[in-house]
Amino acid sequence: MRDFLTRFRGFDRPSQVLMLNQFGINMGFYMLMPYLAGYLAGPLGLAAWAVGLVLGVRNFSQQGMFIVGGTLADRLGYKPLIVAGCVLRTGGFALLVVAHSLPAVLIAAAATGFAGALFNPAVRAYLAADAGDRRVEAFAMFNLFYQAGILLGPLVGLVLVAVDFQVTAAAAAAVFAVLTVAQLLTLPQRGVDSAPQQKSFLQDWRVVAGNRPFLLFAAAMIGSYVLTFQVYLALPLQASMLAPRSETALVAVLFVVSGLVAVIGQLRITRWFTKRWGPGRSLAIGVAILAASFVPLTVVPDGHRFGTPAAVGALLVSAALLAVGSAAVFPFEMDTVVSLAGGRLVATHYGFYNTIVGAGILVGNLATGSIFGAAQRLSAGALVWGGLVLIGIIAAVALYRLEPARDLQPAHSELGGVQAAVPTITGRGRRRRFTPPHGKASVSPSPGHPFGRRPAMTTTLTPKSRRRMASARNQAQDCSRSVASMTSPCDYPCDSAGSTVKHPIGAKSPCD
Numbered sequence: 384m385r386d387f388l389t390r391f392r393g394f395d396r397p398s399q400v401l402m403l404n405q406f407g408i409n410m411g412f413y414m415l416m417p418y419l420a421g422y423l424a425g426p427l428g429l430a431a432w433a434v435g436l437v438l439g440v441r442n443f444s445q446q447g448m449f450i451v452g453g454t455l456a457d458r459l460g461y462k463p464l465i466v467a468g469c470v471l472r473t474g475g476f477a478l479l480v481v482a483h484s485l486p487a488v489l490i491a492a493a494a495t496g497f498a499g500a501l502f503n504p505a506v507r508a509y510l511a512a513d514a515g516d517r518r519v520e521a522f523a524m525f526n527l528f529y530q531a532g533i534l535l536g537p538l539v540g541l542v543l544v545a546v547d548f549q550v551t552a553a554a555a556a557a558v559f560a561v562l563t564v565a566q567l568l569t570l571p572q573r574g575v576d577s578a579p580q581q582k583s584f585l586q587d588w589r590v591v592a593g594n595r596p597f598l599l600f601a602a603a604m605i606g607s608y609v610l611t612f613q614v615y616l617a618l619p620l621q622a623s624m625l626a627p628r629s630e631t632a633l634v635a636v637l638f639v640v641s642g643l644v645a646v647i648g649q650l651r652i653t654r655w656f657t658k659r660w661g662p663g664r665s666l667a668i669g670v671a672i673l674a675a676s677f678v679p680l681t682v683v684p685d686g687h688r689f690g691t692p693a694a695v696g697a698l699l700v701s702a703a704l705l706a707v708g709s710a711a712v713f714p715f716e717m718d719t720v721v722s723l724a725g726g727r728l729v730a731t732h733y734g735f736y737n738t739i740v741g742a743g744i745l746v747g748n749l750a751t752g753s754i755f756g757a758a759q760r761l762s763a764g765a766l767v768w769g770g771l772v773l774i775g776i777i778a779a780v781a782l783y784r785l786e787p788a789r790d791l792q793p794a795h796s797e798l799g800g801v802q803a804a805v806p807t808i809t810g811r812g813r814r815r816r817f818t819p820p821h822g823k824a825s826v827s828p829s830p831g832h833p834f835g836r837r838p839a840m841t842t843t844l845t846p847k848s849r850r851r852m853a854s855a856r857n858q859a860q861d862c863s864r865s866v867a868s869m870t871s872p873c874d875y876p877c878d879s880a881g882s883t884v885k886h887p888i889g890a891k892s893p894c895d
Contacts, residue, residue: 390650391524397513398521400569401506402528404465404562408502409532411558412495414540415476415551422548423488433485437492444496445503446741453504453734454584461509461730462570468502469563471495476556480549503737508730509570511721518721519662522714523653527646530710534642537635587728591735597723599785601736604716605743606778609751610673610771611709612744614641617751617767618702624759625686625694633695637702644706652710662715667782669711674775676704677768684764747774 391399423429423437456464475494482488514521543551591597614637622633656665679697686694724732751767758766 387527387650390520394517394521394524395513397570398510400565401510401513402525404566405506405525406528406532407558407562407565408469409529410536410539411472411476411555411562413533413536414543414558415479415555417537418540418544418548418551419479426548427483427488429485429488437485437488440489441492441496442745444493445499446738446745448497448500449504449734449737449741450588450731451734452500452502453508453730453732453737454587454728455501456505456508456730456734457587457728460572461505461512462566462572464505464730465502465509465570466563466566468498468500468505469559469566470498471501472498473556473559473563476552476559479552480556500734504730504733507717507733508721511717511729518718519653519657519714522717523649523710525717526710526713527649530642530645530649534639534646537638587731588735590728591731594723594725594732596785597720597732597736598739600719600723600782601739603778603781603785604736605740605747606774606781607670607673607708607712607716608740608744609747610670610676610775610778611705612748613677613751613771614638614702614705616748617755617771618698618705620752620755621680621698621764625691625698633698636699640699640702641706644703645710648707649710652707653714656711656715662718664783666712666715666719667779669708669715670775670779670782672704672708672711674772674779676701676708677771677775679704680768681765681772684768685762687762 391402394402420434420438423434424431429437452464452468472495475491475498478487478491478494482491510521510525511518539554540551543554618637619630619634622637623630626633656669659665660668679700683689683694683697720732720736721729751771754770755767758764
């Protein structure tokens with residue numbers, strides 16, 4: 384606990400607020416959503432098709448609109464979108480308190496879904512920007528709060544639903560109202576990208592759609608999302624098959640096990656994976672763990688072979704392994720999205736990413752649900768779990784194959800694709816690297832870069848290149864001596880465009 388508090392206090396105030404905000408978002412959401420279908424079909428008396436329509440509208444209004452939310456966040460800033468999302472979800476849940484007809488419920492469902500599309504990309508982009516070099520650690524802490532909200536929300540909702548569903552909806556609306564005020568008072572404005580102001584939405588989307596490494600990564604991660612989502616689909620279906628009389632209790636235990644593993648183990652898992660394998664390899668290994676989590680159910684697919692207790696045990700082990708794999712993947716996944724964005728349109732990239740994997744989840748769930756039903760009729764439950772293992776293996780191999788640095792460089796950079804023709808020195812301390820203006824460069828692996836690679840430059844110089852190198856070195860030394868003699872920061876030189884010139888000793892000009 385002391386280690387957790389120390390790490391939490393080590394982040395800046397905006398990051399702390401965003402983490403607490405995510406806990407509140409998930410607690411407020413999950414205290415109501417698990418019980419919405421029962422309320423619609425029961426007290427409200429909607430038909431099954433209408434219940435499915437409501438849930439489908441809510442899901443589409445979030446997953447399908449992530450692109451819009453991310454683009455708006457890059458244009459308007461992260462804070463306005465976070466606040467707007469909280470306000471909209473407050474209104475959506477408040478409408479559920481008084482909604483008694485299908486049209487009203489559909490409006491409320493659409494509002495709650497679109498709210499998530501507004502604040503989700505903005506929250507992640509804001510956290511990435513505020514955390515800087517500590518992004519992986521920040522996202523690990525963020526996921527801890529995320530999972531804690533999922534763990535606590537249904538328990539609070541269970542107590543409130545026992546009183547009345549309207550009470551639950553009102554409480555959820557109150558949670559988001561408090562979050563709205565908290566964001567207004569504590570979050571500074573951040574995240575307006577100057578580039579999009581001169582472009583249309585479609586131009587921004589073309590930039591992201593042209594980022595081939597990012598699209599390859601998103602496609603590879605679809606498999607991991609299909610697997611992690613089974614805690615909401617295949618695992619509850621398996622629980623209902625194994626223990627029809629105590630289905631609710633067993634499903635609750637599944638979520639408790641999953642949440643506790645994430646809350647207790649998240650920081651330790653991230654720290655261990657970082658030290659052991661580094662960011663890039665951790666992604667592939669984490670997805671491999673997701674694949675392995677369905678092996679126990681492949682071996683014990685039902686209670687006929689080894690008995691119901693063994694089948695229930697296999698189900699719980701699978702849920703725990705699924706939580707471990709999810710905890711291992713999430714921080715590095717979020718960090719990689721930022722890296723592949725190249726520092727531009729980060730929220731838009733998050734929006735695209737969520738939309739791509741959301742479409743994959745939809746297709747994966749349709750296939751899983753259909754195969755699950757057919758497999759049970761044929762008494763071949765192992766086919767479902769074996770198929771999920773295969774999906775995980777394919778995703779892990781795809782991520783491993785994406786490791787070479789040529790596949791990891793973003794398609795655009797803050798320089799707009801123009802490579803500097805002057806020698807530059809980057810990094811700090813012993814990590815400083817010299818990139819020559821001439822010569823042949825090759826890339827060697829390093830564990831600090833996403834997917835376990837960081838470009839490390841080595842050169843083969845021609846005689847002409849050596850002469851130019853010597854000239855550049857002499858110019859740098861002269862520049863260093865002249866800068867060291869300056870007394871006013873305004874004496875630092877700027878280039879013709881008025882931009883800061885970075886000298887080898889790290890001096891910067893305030894020209895911009």
